[in-house]
Amino acid sequence: MVEDNIWVASLEVFIRNRKWVLGYIVLAGGLAVLESFVKVNSGASIFIGVMTSTFLAIPAHIAVLTQLDADQVSNWLRERPKAFFSFVRRCLLLGFLGAIAPLVVGIAMVVGGVHSSVALLAAVLVWVFSGIAAFAKWGTMLPAVIADDDQTLAAAGRRGSKVFGYAFPRLLISFGLITVLFIAALMLLFSLLGIDAKNPGSLSLALPVVGAIITAYQIVMTSVVLSRSYLRARPPAPSARRMAFVAGR
Template identity: 40%
Template sequence: MENNRNIWSTSFRIMKKDVIYVLIYCATLVVFLMVQEKMETTSGGTIALTFASAILAIPAHFSVLSHLSTADAMRELHGKNPKYMNSFLFRTIVLGVISCAPILALTILLTGGGWGRTSLIAIAVLSLLLSAALVFAKWGTMLPAIIMQGDKTFAAAGRRGRTSFFYAFPRLLLSFGLMSIVQFAAVSASLTWLGAGEYFFPATGGFDFALLLGVTIGAAINAYQIIMSAVILSRSYLQAETAANSADLATFETT
């Protein structure tokens, strides 16, 4: 279990340990973008990207929560609950929708206020990062609860969130916010330096390897971001469960 190091080094250690899942995630993301370009459609994109993220997030949760190797822990959980992936995906999407809902309302409210397009995008992005950090800090422990076969309801996650919120929220701001800025800057700089085009398969023919390299750099940073978020949520779950067990024990000893 990875509980005694800071989130940066722990995330990097897990990234190295679970490198096969990182490679699968990066390859899945790149292939998805290529297929999307060829089909000229974005339908199903949210589901596909959430599934790709789960491929990486679930092993990261196991690395924090379980004494077993990642592969053994995943096999054990699959034996107990074959549909755990569906539960994980569904709750991740629900948390994402809750995070986006107030941003949509804010954008609609500001649209008629004379704000420029760039300003609206900047406000929406910053608000989304803040909203996501708030939502996942409050209810995000339902995701590691799935891994631990614990209570994964909103009510239970909310109770855990009251205990772990001030641990999770500032760290999720770093994970969602700072890492997103790093990813954007790194991808933009690499694409500019490499002279990449807009398409993997340009109209003039051939294949844009510079774009492939830039996208892969972005995928690798995004993989680290997903792992860091999983580390934060798993530690929040352990913190809240430890506090609850200690309170139960104290109550038992005084009765």
């Protein structure tokens, strides 16, 4: 799978894990609708979002790294609760690493007298590329959790240095391009149907579900890119721990 087209490979993993994809769509879409009625703390919202995404990301990584089929993923998760929470912690760490640069840029621009709206736009743009760079550099710590390999920041950084040129442009697709296409499609739809984007009416319930479907594909594609990056960066001779993992499964 390492050399497969990223769009095709991601679609294959998406379909292969359709049960997990459907579960994510129902859960994420339902939470989005709930948040439109109930105010949720932003920190709690981020944590819940990462937890929800992890339930889909792990099966996607497993599909690339192991011979397990989608029906065996439930058993894998039950047997490795620590691995699940280790995955969540590392997702949060990657998010934090990606947020450092835009935070510094935003503060510097505000202190420098730049208008707050301009500073916010600049921070958002920096955040997109900084987040992608963080995942490209250290994101292999996530598939390392699945493979029971070295999950430290240092080891992930060494792997990332080898595959940054492979990972960054592909993560740019999953993080950025798909989001831009989705927003553009929504704007075109609203324009053609004469719908007020601030008050979409009956679409207010459908949009979170459609957004969850797109996000599910983004999660799968990101997982495929990171797992393939991990496979590219790993040493020719697998470690004893990884050999035991593969042999045991």
